[in-house]
Amino acid sequence: MVEQEIKSVEIVEVSPRDGIQNQPKILSMDTKVALIEKAIAAGARRIEAVSFVNPKRVPQMAGAEELLDRLPRGAARYIGLVLNQRGFERAIRTPLDEVNFVVVASDTFNQRNQGASTADTIGVWENIAAEARGTVATSVTVGAAFGCPFEGEVPIDRLLHVVDAVMAHSPHELALADTIGVAAPTDIEARVSAVRTRFPDVPLRLHLHNTRNTGIANAYAAIKAGVAVLDSSLAGSGGCPFAPRATGNIATEDLVYMLDRAGIETGMDLDALCDAARWLEDALDNTMPGMVMKAGGFPAEAPVQSAA
Numbered sequence: 001m002v003e004q005e006i007k008s009v010e011i012v013e014v015s016p017r018d019g020i021q022n023q024p025k026i027l028s029m030d031t032k033v034a035l036i037e038k039a040i041a042a043g044a045r046r047i048e049a050v051s052f053v054n055p056k057r058v059p060q061m062a063g064a065e066e067l068l069d070r071l072p073r074g075a076a077r078y079i080g081l082v083l084n085q086r087g088f089e090r091a092i093r094t095p096l097d098e099v100n101f102v103v104v105a106s107d108t109f110n111q112r113n114q115g116a117s118t119a120d121t122i123g124v125w126e127n128i129a130a131e132a133r134g135t136v137a138t139s140v141t142v143g144a145a146f147g148c149p150f151e152g153e154v155p156i157d158r159l160l161h162v163v164d165a166v167m168a169h170s171p172h173e174l175a176l177a178d179t180i181g182v183a184a185p186t187d188i189e190a191r192v193s194a195v196r197t198r199f200p201d202v203p204l205r206l207h208l209h210n211t212r213n214t215g216i217a218n219a220y221a222a223i224k225a226g227v228a229v230l231d232s233s234l235a236g237s238g239g240c241p242f243a244p245r246a247t248g249n250i251a252t253e254d255l256v257y258m259l260d261r262a263g264i265e266t267g268m269d270l271d272a273l274c275d276a277a278r279w280l281e282d283a284l285d286n287t288m289p290g291m292v293m294k295a296g297g298f299p300a301e302a303p304v305q306s307a308a
Contacts, residue, residue, distance in 0.1 A: 004226035008265035011252060012205065012231045013044040015280065016067075017051050017081055018249055019237035021060050023284050029063055031283050033070050038276040039234065040075045043268035044252075048079040048100065048231070052087035068094045079139075083114045084121075088128045091136075098137040100175070101125050105162050106148035109179075113143065113240070122165045129169035139173035140166045141207060143240075145191065146176070146183035156194050163195055173203040175231070178218065179240055181211025181248065185221035192225040205229035208250050210236060210289065215250035216258055223264065230255065235277035235288035251290035253277050257297060270297050 016036050020027055027035070039047055049071065055062035064080065071078060077097040082088045091099050103121050104110035110118045125140060132138045142162055148154055159176075167174065176191060188206070195204065206222045208215045208230065219230055236251035253273040256266050270292070277293035 003224045006223045006226065006228050006264060008228070008267075009223060009259055010046060010229045011044070011255065011266055011268060012046045012048060012079070012229065013039045013234065013252060014048040014207075014231045014249060015039065015233040015235070015237055015252070017048040017061070017079075018207075018231075018239075019233040019235070019280070020284070021051065021058055022239045023060060023237065023286060025284050025286065026060050026062075027283060029066060029070070032063075032067055035234075035276075035280060035283070036071055036076075038272075038279060040072070042272035042276050043266070044076055045267065046077045046079065048081060050078075050096075051081040052090045053081075053083060065090070065094055068096060081141075082128070084116075085124055085127065088131070092132070096136060098139060098172075099128070099132060100139045100141055101128055101171075102141050102143055103162060103166055104143040104148075104179075105154045105159050106144050106151045108150040109144050109148050112150070118162060119165075122162070125166060126169050129171065137172045139175060139205070140171040141175040141177050141205075142166065143177045143179045146178040146187050147180060149180050156191060159191060160194060160198060163198065167199055167202065171202075173205055173229070174199070175205040175207050177207035178209055178215075179207075181209030181215065183208070183218050184214055185217050188218045188221040189225050192222060192227060196226065203229065205231065207231040209239070210248045210250045211239075215248075216254060219250055219255055220258065220262075234273065234290070235280045235293055236290040237280060237284065237288055248289050251277065251288075251292065253292045254290055257292045261298070 050064035051061040079098040080091045080096045232252040232255045233249035238249040239247040274293045281288040
């Protein structure tokens with residue numbers, strides 16, 4: 001693959017959705033609002049704020065409509081995740097800017113996540129795409145695009161079969177998710193290249209997890225492959241409640257530190273991100289895996305002490 005020069009990266013902050021959805025402590029509505037406000041203050045301009053799922057299955061995501069009604073308008077674009085037709089019908093009655101629909105590349109995981117086969121879920125996406133056209137922007141995330149906790153390896157041919165079916169209904173953006181954090185940089189290169197060859201003009205986003213400590217390396221590989229939109233979560237919080245041991249998104253502050261040092265613009269404030277990450281760790285009463293929130297940014301040069 002020919003490396004592409006990317007000078008700026010858009011970061012989609014997902015802590016209000018993916019970051020808290022499997023945490024044992026359920027945040028209050030006021031705390032959820034404060035989390036999003038802190039992300040905006042740190043420079044986030046695109047935020048996956050809510051998920052329209054059954055609160056009995058994922059109680060952390062209850063109150064999506066109320067949360068959206070309370071958020072500041074105009075400061076950021078808000079994304080809502082939907083898994084089915086019912087979720088979409090809830091979403092379009094709110095002031096969302098974007099709807100992100102999920103299709104999982106493996107049937108077993110799709111059944112666990114959404115109660116339907118991958119093919120049936122793509123059929124739901126076809127209906128949603130038609131209803132959303134001209135009303136709300138849509139993206140589709142292909143989950144388990146790099147591996148499945150139940151079926152193991154997901155062949156590239158299988159991934160492309162799912163991507164072809166999704167792209168037949170023209171989402172505004174396509175995302176590939178390493179839902180269980182199994183990818184290596186070579187996997188990123190191979191699968192981004194395969195999708196780009198098929199659909200060279202589609203805006204491509206990656207949703208990476210750091211479950212096995214490859215997330216930041218994978219993010220850099222994605223950028224070198226020409227991907228300019230990445231998901232991340234304050235403090236490295238998150239993980240799918242229906243995927244065993246699928247802990248941890250890449251931490252927003254870790255990602256921004258790496259990109260800052262690499263000379264790639266993000267428009268985000270590292271110190272504010274670290275403050276927000278530490279605040280979220282306290283709010284969740286749980287130790288978070290983010291590293292730069294603990295170490296801080298590159299240390300300022302100490303002043304030279306003159307001899308007495």
